[in-house]
Amino acid sequence: MAFENNVDVEHPVHDVxxxxxxxxxxxxxxxxxxxxxxxxSLNSLQKIDFSIFPKQDNAIEYKDVKKYFIHEIDTYKIVxxxxxxxxxxxxxxxxxxxxxxxxxxLTKPMYKQIIDVYFNxxxxxxxxxxxxxxxxxxxxxxxYIPKNKMPKKPVEILxxxxxxxxxxxxxxxxxxxxxxxxxxxxxxxxxxxxxxEALTNSVTEIFAAKSAIVDYYKIQNDTANAxxxxxxxxDQKGKSHVKVHTFSFxxxxxxxxxxxxxxxxxMDSTLKGVTIxxxxxxVDHHTLVHHIEPNCESHQDYKGIYGDSSTGVFNGKxxxxxxxxxxxxxxxxNNILISDKATINxxxxxxxxADDVKCSHGCTIGQLDEDAMFYMQTRGIPQxxxxxxxxxxxxxNVLESVSIPELKARINKLIAKKLGVNLGFDL
Amino acid sequence: xxxxxxxxxxxLETKEYEYGFYTDLKSETFPKGLNxxxxxxxxxxxxxxxxxxxxxxxxxxxxxxxxxPEWANVHYEKPDYQAISYYSAPVVADPNKTLDDVDADxxxxxxxxxxxxxxQKKLQNVAVDIVVDSVSVATTFQKSLGEKGIIFMPIxxxxxxxxxxxxxxxxxxxxxxxxxxxxxxxxxxxxxxxCYIPKGVxxxxxxSTYFRxxxxxxxxxxxxxxxxxxxxYVSYLEGCTAPSRDENQLHAAVVELIxxxxxxxxxxxxxxxxxxNKEGKGGxxxxxxxxxLCETRSKISWTQVExxxxxxxxxxxxxxxxxxxxxxxxxxxxxxxxxQADTGTKMIHLGKNTRSTIISKGISAGKSQNSYRGLxxxxxxxxxxxxxxxxxxxxxxxxxxxxxxPYIEAKNKTAQVEHxxxxxxxxxxxxxxxxxRGIDTEKAIALIVNGFSKEVLNKLPMEFAVEAQKLLEISLxxxxx
Numbered sequence: 071m072a073f074e075n076n077v078d079v080e081h082p083v084h085d086v087x088x089x090x091x092x093x094x095x096x097x098x099x100x101x102x103x104x105x106x107x108x109x110x111s112l113n114s115l116q117k118i119d120f121s122i123f124p125k126q127d128n129a130i131e132y133k134d135v136k137k138y139f140i141h142e143i144d145t146y147k148i149v150x151x152x153x154x155x156x157x158x159x160x161x162x163x164x165x166x167x168x169x170x171x172x173x174x175x176l177t178k179p180m181y182k183q184i185i186d187v188y189f190n191x192x193x194x195x196x197x198x199x200x201x202x203x204x205x206x207x208x209x210x211x212x213x214y215i216p217k218n219k220m221p222k223k224p225v226e227i228l229x230x231x232x233x234x235x236x237x238x239x240x241x242x243x244x245x246x247x248x249x250x251x252x253x254x255x256x257x258x259x260x261x262x263x264x265x266x267e268a269l270t271n272s273v274t275e276i277f278a279a280k281s282a283i284v285d286y287y288k289i290q291n292d293t294a295n296a297x298x299x300x301x302x303x304x305d306q307k308g309k310s311h312v313k314v315h316t317f318s319f320x321x322x323x324x325x326x327x328x329x330x331x332x333x334x335x336x337m338d339s340t341l342k343g344v345t346i347x348x349x350x351x352x353v354d355h356h357t358l359v360h361h362i363e364p365n366c367e368s369h370q371d372y373k374g375i376y377g378d379s380s381t382g383v384f385n386g387k388x389x390x391x392x393x394x395x396x397x398x399x400x401x402x403x404n405n406i407l408i409s410d411k412a413t414i415n416x417x418x419x420x421x422x423x424a425d426d427v428k429c430s431h432g433c434t435i436g437q438l439d440e441d442a443m444f445y446m447q448t449r450g451i452p453q454x455x456x457x458x459x460x461x462x463x464x465x466x467n468v469l470e471s472v473s474i475p476e477l478k479a480r481i482n483k484l485i486a487k488k489l490g491v492n493l494g495f496d497l
Numbered sequence: 498x499x500x501x502x503x504x505x506x507x508x509l510e511t512k513e514y515e516y517g518f519y520t521d522l523k524s525e526t527f528p529k530g531l532n533x534x535x536x537x538x539x540x541x542x543x544x545x546x547x548x549x550x551x552x553x554x555x556x557x558x559x560x561x562x563x564x565x566p567e568w569a570n571v572h573y574e575k576p577d578y579q580a581i582s583y584y585s586a587p588v589v590a591d592p593n594k595t596l597d598d599v600d601a602d603x604x605x606x607x608x609x610x611x612x613x614x615x616x617q618k619k620l621q622n623v624a625v626d627i628v629v630d631s632v633s634v635a636t637t638f639q640k641s642l643g644e645k646g647i648i649f650m651p652i653x654x655x656x657x658x659x660x661x662x663x664x665x666x667x668x669x670x671x672x673x674x675x676x677x678x679x680x681x682x683x684x685x686x687x688x689x690x691x692c693y694i695p696k697g698v699x700x701x702x703x704x705s706t707y708f709r710x711x712x713x714x715x716x717x718x719x720x721x722x723x724x725x726x727x728x729x730y731v732s733y734l735e736g737c738t739a740p741s742r743d744e745n746q747l748h749a750a751v752v753e754l755i756x757x758x759x760x761x762x763x764x765x766x767x768x769x770x771x772x773x774n775k776e777g778k779g780g781x782x783x784x785x786x787x788x789x790l791c792e793t794r795s796k797i798s799w800t801q802v803e804x805x806x807x808x809x810x811x812x813x814x815x816x817x818x819x820x821x822x823x824x825x826x827x828x829x830x831x832x833x834x835x836x837q838a839d840t841g842t843k844m845i846h847l848g849k850n851t852r853s854t855i856i857s858k859g860i861s862a863g864k865s866q867n868s869y870r871g872l873x874x875x876x877x878x879x880x881x882x883x884x885x886x887x888x889x890x891x892x893x894x895x896x897x898x899x900x901x902x903p904y905i906e907a908k909n910k911t912a913q914v915e916h917x918x919x920x921x922x923x924x925x926x927x928x929x930x931x932x933x934r935g936i937d938t939e940k941a942i943a944l945i946v947n948g949f950s951k952e953v954l955n956k957l958p959m960e961f962a963v964e965a966q967k968l969l970e971i972s973l974x975x976x977x978x
Contacts, residue, residue: 325670416905425892425922435914
């Protein structure tokens with residue numbers, strides 16, 4: 071892969087970048103030999119000659135991409151086309167809260183103090199793809215919610231790849247800071263509009279201060295030539311609650327690295343996901359919840375349905391430090407294989423150093439209940455719909471906790487489309 | 498108050514390893530180091546045929562190219578493979594002699610170990626093969642087993658008397674290049690047990706091997722091969738002890754089981770190698786490769802109670818090759834002080850309608866680390882494969898760790914896999930309840946731990962279950978703070 075020598079040396083975070091590129095050069099792309107990448111190979115992506123920095127500005131009309139927005143409700147929008155901010159599709163604000171651009175936060179002096187405190191602080195400094203992003207990132211969403219505030223409406227972050235330049239690699243970088251007792255809802259989506267190859271290597275840092283609430287939704291329903299490596303790092307302080315829901319329905323290769331660090335007491339972390347795959351798709355959920363202090367909880371629930379020749383990977387890790395007594399950590403991974411060629415690799419992992427804890431994990435691989443199928447068919451529900459109903463029911467635990475009704479309806483539609491049925495009702 | 502928890506804790510900490518004695522036996526020990534000449538010398542010592550020598554040398558060459566694995570969740574100073582003596586034998590050992598000729602010191606050692614060869618012959622229905630350091634020193638009951646056509650003898654003898662069987666099966670389940678320790682074992686193994694159960698025979702008694710490392714500066718590399726021919730049944734027991742030493746002794750064994758159509762093998766281990774003292778000095782490195790191959794409708798069941806060793810690296814596995822075959826794994830792993838254990842199983846489902854059950858109980862106390870690492874793999878042709886796994890960990894004190902690394906890989910849509918793991922500590926309310934009813938803390942913990950491990954203890958043959966229960970009590974009680 072060729073990286074154009076196009077780095078801005080005058081940049082205030084230039085030192086951070088220099089160190090990051092050095093670390094990346096030492097490590098290179100992860101290979102299957104590494105335990106964390108045992109089930110996911112990046113070989114097919116490394117063969118493609120991606121262009122890192124777009125050479126031209128590309129414009130899109132709103133009507134062409136309206137369907138990718140949750141247009142039923144009013145939202146703040148931060149939209150990028152081939153990694154470049156699109157002002158005519160976006161709606162940002164500085165009214166009490168900052169919902170704007172990473173590029174301006176990185177360059178404008180008024181943000182310098184915040185950038186110094188937060189930028190690249192929770193993101194890994196030696197995970198190779200994260201360092202690659204740190205070195206080359208230019209743009210992304212910057213969201214700052216001050217103490218006791220809550221934005222009037224949810225925030226949508228959308229990345230479009232137009233593919234006007236053969237193969238493109240995007241390195242978006244989001245920084246989300248939610249101060250004490252503040253709250254925010256965010257919906258993130260990556261969408262390729264082309265048949266050309268697109269690779270997104272995204273890094274999101276989330277800082278949730280005391281008693282903050284962050285509700286984050288990732289919708290992954292990309293085309294068969296789009297790959298996504300999503301690295302999300304969450305730093306939580308006492309009594310905060312961060313929820314991340316990941317809906318993976320598409321894309322060629324998707325890797326979600328979701329890392330939670332609990333730096334405080336009495337907090338809750340929720341990690342949930344629904345994965346429905348077909349064709350030759352590959353999704354790898356790699357989660358880490360690190361319980362550093364006592365009296366915290368974490369809840370993980372990942373459901374997967376795998377068809378055709380798709381591959382699903384779940385690797386969930388819970389670490390409970392010695393002092394993190396009274397931790398309650400739960401992890402669940404349920405999978406259904408509906409095709410002979412589909413594969414699921416699951417590795418739920420516990421590393422526990424404290425004794426007064428309740429930790430459990432469960433993992434199942436199974437089929438749809440034949441008796442239930444038969445029952446529904448005797449009641450006149452066609453086989454295909456009966457199957458879809460059972461799969462809905464299977465995923466429902468996760469869907470239930472989506473707190474934006476319009477978003478829930480949209481995800482229901484996506485699931486119905488993926489399963490090829492129209493049930494005519496919302497769950 | 499007669500007996501406080503503090504006192505109990507102190508007593509346990511200072512409790513000596515019961516089998517830590519050393520018996521001064523005249524023995525012949527090879528110089529330290531490993532090279533082709535040593536491998537040849539071992540082979541010559543054993544008076545082995547040419548093919549066996551070549552087999553060993555081939556394994557040695559493979560081993561030279563390999564690197565010691567580092568992926569396990571254990572930390573230790575790597576043994577210097579050139580500082581170990583690969584052959585040590587009590588000079589009196591001669592399998593052709595009767596028990597009466599055996600050195601009195603040796604018999605005294607058995608008595609301390611609790612194996613009185615004579616007594617066992619009379620009272621218990623157990624045939625024993627005893628391996629001290631590198632050679633098999635006593636095999637009982639050979640005659641009565643022989644009447645049924647059962648072959649039970651040291652493997653070195655089997656190489657002489659039944660070369661066809663050994664040649665055909667050795668290394669088929671665990672190839673020489675399987676892993677670092679298996680390759681090392683293939684090159685330098687000195688003895689072990691060989692067992693063959695003919696077609697349709699149900700072995701009338703438990704077969705048992707007792708392993709003991711006696712000499713210092715040596716490693717023990719034994720090799721066990723159990724073949725159960727069609728429709729046969731055998732239950733096999735294995736026990737191990739070693740003297741207390743400051744050095745870390747290496748134990749790298751290989752156990753291969755072959756269950757042919759409709760056969761059943763039950764393999765039980767009580768592993769109680771010297772675990773090191775309470776500062777973590779000394780103790781045995783236990784790097785063992787155990788694997789069984791199941792043909793159609795056969796069953797292999799592994800039961801293990803792991804209380805000893807400074808470092809344990811052990812994954813008894815089943816390859817469920819035949820249709821309708823069954824694999825089982827029941828394990829209790831107890832770690833205390835500075836012990837480290839990384840143990841678990843692999844269930845490889847290849848045949849149709851194959852079933853496997855994994856029950857693993859980990860108990861960690863002191864400053865120990867206890868890991869479960871398991872793989873359940875459902876191949877694309879394994880229709881209707883079924884697995885149930887349960888891994889429970891019990892933590893005592895806040896300086897130890899319990900870890901779970903399950904790998905689950907399914908490639909067939911009819912697969913049904915369930916995995917469940919929990920981690921907890923002994924409930925204060927449970928202890929309180931017992932105390933309230935006049936059961937002191939010591940007994941209460943024993944009771945609770947016993948309850949926790951019951952599912953596995955129940956799977957052990959009677960004599961072993963009692964021993965295992967005792968071992969658990971010694972290793973654990975009072976560790977709760």
